[in-house]
Amino acid sequence: MAANTHPQAASDSSTPLPPLYVDLDGTLIRSDLLIESVLELLKRNLLYLFLLPLWLLAGKASLKQQIARRVGVRADLLPYNDSLLDYLRDQKALGRKLVLISASDQTLVNAVAEHLGLFDQAIGSDGNINCSGIRKLTRIQQDDPVFVYAGDNRVDLPIWEKASAAITVNLPAALQQRVIAKTALEHQCDYPQGAVKAYVRALRLHQWLKNTLVFLPLALAHQLDNPALILNALLAFLCFGLCASSVYVLNDLLDLPSDRQHYSKCRRPFAAGDIPLISGLILSPVLLLSAFSVASLLPRAFVVILALYYLCTGLYSFVLKKIMLVDVILLAALYTLRIISGAAAIAVVPSFWLLAFSMFLFFSLAVVKRYTELDYLRNAGMSQTEGRGYFAQDLGMMAMFGCSSAFLSVMVFALYINNEETRNQYLTPEILWLICPLLLYMVTRIWLLAARGQIAEDPIVFALKDRVSQAVTLACGLLLWLANIPWREVLL
CATH class of the missing domain: 3.40.50.1000 (HAD superfamily/HAD-like)
Incomplete structure (x- = not known):
């Protein structure tokens, strides 16, 4: 105006x-x-x-x-x-x-x-x-x-x-x-600042999709018909969403110089000046307090895990994100921690196989995130990431790390199928073998798209929003359900 x-x-x-x-x-x-x-x-x-x-x-x-x-x-x-x-x-x-x-x-x-x-x-x-x-x-x-x-x-x-x-x-x-x-x-000379849309972007509500991982233990425990446990899982989802948004706001406040040099992060609300910085300093603790207020309704183990999650993200923001490879290992651990928290919310013990599978899978997807940043860096003629410990020349090694970890996650799932505990849990465990090629297709496709420069966002969010990945996930869920049917008795 x-x-x-x-x-x-x-x-x-x-x-x-x-x-x-x-x-x-x-x-x-x-x-x-x-x-x-x-x-x-x-x-x-x-x-x-x-x-x-x-x-x-x-x-x-x-x-x-x-x-x-x-x-x-x-x-x-x-x-x-x-x-x-x-x-x-x-x-x-x-x-x-x-x-x-x-x-x-x-x-x-x-x-x-x-x-x-x-x-x-x-x-x-x-x-x-x-x-x-x-x-x-x-x-x-x-x-x-x-x-x-x-x-x-x-x-x-x-x-x-x-x-x-x-x-x-x-x-x-x-x-x-x-x-x-x-x-x-x-x-x-007014400029737009403090609009509701800007605050919604700062909270990164689309990133809450990652928190759907807290529902995985509920599904694998076959408790989707238990209203009390469903409510606990929903509360856990809300807690992680509020806590994650608090972390996102804090990260954006701490990363202003590096975000402004990034090809896409420069449009984030705090980096672009769309929200006053003082608002972020108020918003972050309010979101965190809200998260722990809701968490008080859940088992104490969940509260401890939520606190551990926030502590790890704090260490990531201030120190660990600058250390090469440690940052992606921690990111993978934080995704796995969401699954552990989902188990704690409904008072079940997470499977060793689930944790091992998720750690390798999420490490691969975390490396995809760094790979896409390095690929842009190389194409832009730059040599080193701002505030990170990576160089453009690391691109090939990062691809090797990520692909290897993706294949390991599929191998862990294959070993899980042949486990005695699995054979006792599923009536027709052989059907689970059909999930392996689906997983191979999904992870190799993500890496191929990353190599082509077609993944411009967080790979976890990409996988949750991508229709092909959604179809593969639904197919895997269907196969898990089919494995619970005694097909030998039905067909013979």
């Missing part, structure tokens, strides 16, 4: 345009550099969490300086307010003085100003003075008593009161009216 009600914004050679001072966080960029810097700092070393309060004792400006000394900013990757940038370029063409002024540390403000090449001056907090509110106003008036200010926050009201005109960004309606009542409105 744009509005232009201030006559000085027009090109007039006889009247010089007043200097335009532009705020950074939330105004020029659709993000907050302080929050981004703190997240990046904690990602590098979680122990900084204990230093942050000590730095804050010396003041906000000192805190920002200490963080900026340890964490820089990739100005070329930041999500900018494009409508405001276009307006600033037009004003620059008219010869207007443009100043970037922010409460962020001076080094970060300099980095953004140098990248854009639009501003005549860049002003930020210097370690002693936090350039915000009245202090920002004082700093502006030192150079230019007459000025126009672009901002996005209630803290900017004292500045707008003294400004000859205002440029507003994403102000609530009531606050917008207060600004207009105090000064002329030169321009309005």
Whole structure:
């Protein structure tokens, strides 16, 4: 949305345009550099969490300086307010003085100003003075008593009161009216942020498909006609969904720089600036608390497994995702943990064969995920993944690891068929052999599609959404049911 009600914004050679001072966080960029810097700092070393309060004792400006000394900013990757940038370029063409002024540390403000090449001056907090509110106003008036200010926050009201005109960004309606009542409105440069669709994308509800694995123990225990156990399985599904969404939000907050460099992850809501970062910091713990609140209705063993899942995902986010192969092994373990949790929710012991089969199968699918990323990396002419321990030259080895593990999962299933326990559980266990070629077809097809570059999403989600994989899964389920029929007695 744009509005232009201030006559000085027009090109007039006889009247010089007043200097335009532009705020950074939330105004020029659709993000907050302080929050981004703190997240990046904690990602590098979680122990900084204990230093942050000590730095804050010396003041906000000192805190920002200490963080900026340890964490820089990739100005070329930041999500900018494009409508405001276009307006600033037009004003620059008219010869207007443009100043970037922010409460962020001076080094970060300099980095953004140098990248854009639009501003005549860049002003930020210097370690002693936090350039915000009245202090920002004082700093502006030192150079230019007459000025126009672009901002996005209630803290900017004292500045707008003294400004000859205002440029507003994403102000609530009531606050917008207060600004207009105090000064002329030169321009309005809103950008979409906080839409319901963006929050739905941040929760990644489509990834909840992975949590259908919690129903597997229920099906294999032949308890699909037990309402109480079905309810427990549904609650377990909900718990893992809420917990997983909490983890996804946390991961997205911690991976902002690397996501912005990724060909598809750059469109994620937090990386693109579609949701305020502070909302994510609130949303993640709320989702986690909700997950454990629901989990309290289930057996204690399930709660323990859910806590273990969250702990492992935390370790993955902060440390293990950077270590080659350890990351995919942990991803496979987390998928298997969903099956274990499903068993705990209905108080049954998961089969050794099921766990062994799932570990090899999910390791293969986790490697597919890394393989597709490396394949894109190679095609883009890059050599190393951002924030990962892989190189484009690892592509062949990853394919070998993944395919080998896929074949091992089928072999484990074949051994399961010949197991004495299986022969006692199924009335016609020989029918289970028909599942082996179906599994071989499904896993080799996924790998072939990955090699062709036709899998652009999480392979688990792909397998759950792909019609061929769905048909194979249904066929396997049908064969499991047929194996429970005494065909020898029926046919003889």
